[in-house]
Amino acid sequence: MLPYLDKIINEFRSCFSRQAAFHWFVITVIGLMVRSDQLGVTSIVRDLTLHPRCYETLIHFFRSSAWSLESLRLTWLQVVRKAAPLMTVGDRVVLVGDGMKQSKEGRRMPGVKKMHQESENSSKGEYIFGHLFGAVGVLVGASAKWFCLPLFMNLQDGVKTIWNWGASAPAEPKSDSHVVQMIGQGFAAAKVLGDALFLLDRYFLSVPALIRWKQEQAASGVRLDLITKAKVNTTAYEFPAAKNQAGAVRRRKARKSSSRSFFKPGQHRFKRPR
Known part of the structure; x- marks a missing residue:
């Protein structure tokens, strides 16, 4: 499993402009995989037995300008398509x-x-x-x-x-x-x-x-x-006809029809799933 994870995570190296930021990305991913509770950064620090000072470093990682969320999303889609x-x-x-x-x-x-x-x-x-x-x-x-x-x-x-x-x-x-x-x-x-x-x-x-x-x-x-x-309650309205009388206000809605009525003439073409 470890070589496979290493291969997948290395696909994201090009998303980071600095090596240190990529290293913290690897730590964050592994920490989210092995954490025993859901307390955010605290769970990562606790389950990976990191030094308490790493808490602030991890907080700064999520605000770093060395990576962008869009590049990570695009790379993740490419990894999914390939693997x-x-x-x-x-x-x-x-x-x-x-x-x-x-x-x-x-x-x-x-x-x-x-x-x-x-x-x-x-x-x-x-x-x-x-x-x-x-x-x-x-x-x-x-x-x-x-x-x-x-x-x-x-x-x-x-x-x-x-x-x-x-x-x-x-x-x-x-x-x-x-x-x-x-x-x-x-x-x-x-x-x-x-x-x-x-x-x-x-x-x-x-x-x-x-x-x-x-x-x-x-x-x-x-x-x-x-x-x-x-x-089932979807309705459709026809275009209202314009009135020619001077000063008359055009109707906003005309005759309405239920969406069910459009399928009734051809209901024999549909098959009920078993």
């Missing part, structure tokens, strides 16, 4: 995406905001304070059992103000919603791994997500097909 046994349907890999709301006690932590809890579990409150994470993974393994290998995972809500701080802030402030960011990350993975199927639940079936999907599909040159469940 992982990817599941394919036809000639496409299978991506999986979902979001998770993690409750937090601290009200002044970065990224913590009030969120609605959609879970049907009666033991959970309707509203919680916490973080909203988004994750995208790819299915890997053998035909007997498949696993989801993470590709992206980050906070996707409550951090818009933080992203736009400092001199490196973009000219246009980042304001993409959670569902739009998931579509963008799916295309970022497909650009490296190839054409893909993207499995999402029906929460992500929204107009902004479909608009972003259409834009990325035209600009990226890769094919990413979304597989999700349609909402």
